[in-house]
Amino acid sequence: MTSIAAWAQDNVENPETIRSAALNFIRAHLPARSAGMHIHLEGPAPGVHFPACAKLEVSYFGYSNPYGNQTVQVLCQAPSTWQLYLPVQIQVDQAVVIAARPLTAGSIIEAGDLAVVRRNTSGLSSSTIRSPQAAIGKILRFGTLAGQPITTSMLNAPDVVHAGEQVTLYAQGDGIRIATIADAIENGRPGQSIMVRNLQSGRVVRGTVTPQGHVVVNF
Structure with a gap:
């Protein structure tokens, strides 16, 4: 293994220093509860060398959602300027x-x-x-x-209204709400639109089923 001193002597940045800077940045930007997360960082590519850097700057490149596939930018501005992009995948x-x-x-x-x-x-x-x-x-x-x-x-969701049973029918609008009894013509789940027959008027109307098993018609 090439020592850090050897990298410094060649005036080339140690790839492990680049990786460490990128990994430290990623870990610092993960959510507080990051247990169960696995970081897979690619690069730098073998055989590609960068001049030694006084201070590495790391940032997300593009979409910075901490999950899934991402890219981090590693930037050096002194003594020479260079940058590279490292793919990273966060598995949760x-x-x-x-x-x-x-x-x-x-x-x-x-x-x-x-x-x-x-x-x-x-x-x-x-x-x-x-x-x-x-x-x-x-x-x-x-x-x-x-x-x-x-x-x-x-x-x-399961049906809360069943065909043939009586339900409370609410007609509402403009601050008015009128309740009556109706026969359900269809089965219905919360949020579903079904037909019911108003027992008082005999009219068939379509209304929305509530989680409580009522039917509401807006006017």
């Missing part, structure tokens, strides 16, 4: 909810259907679920394989 291991076994579309998810593992999340969707409680009781929109991460887009 976090808790991820996965299917513990193959699941079929339409299944109502139970605790035994899920498992929690630690995985590198830099390549996963931001909608990946971190806690089983966010999925239990939800309806799976399509089938999954064992080990597949569960995302919010894969789930539907």
Whole structure:
């Protein structure tokens, strides 16, 4: 291994000094809770030498999101000016909810259907679920394989209104809110638009299902 003294004698910057400066910069700019993060820094390329530098300056080049693929710039301004760009990848291991076994579309998810593992999340969707409680009781929109991460887009809330049952229908607008009883014509989840029949007027209207199982029509 070439000693630091040898690098200084050749008036060439030690590549390990460049790497250390870049790594120290990256670690200093990671979020406070950086446990489970792995830094992969590439370069400097073997055989490429830079003049010795009195002080190395490091900064992010381009998008400075600390996760995923990034680039850092290493700059020297004295005694000579040079710069290089080093690719860096930040891998983050976090808790991820996965299917513990193959699941079929339409299944109502139970605790035994899920498992929690630690995985590198830099390549996963931001909608990946971190806690089983966010999925239990939800309806799976399509089938999954064992080990597949569960995302919010894969789930539907269960129906809180069922066709044929009576619901409270609210008509509201301009500061007025009127409540009546209606028959649900369709099943409905929170936020879904369904048709109901107003028992008082006999009219069929379309309204939005609330998390409480009511239906609201705005006018």
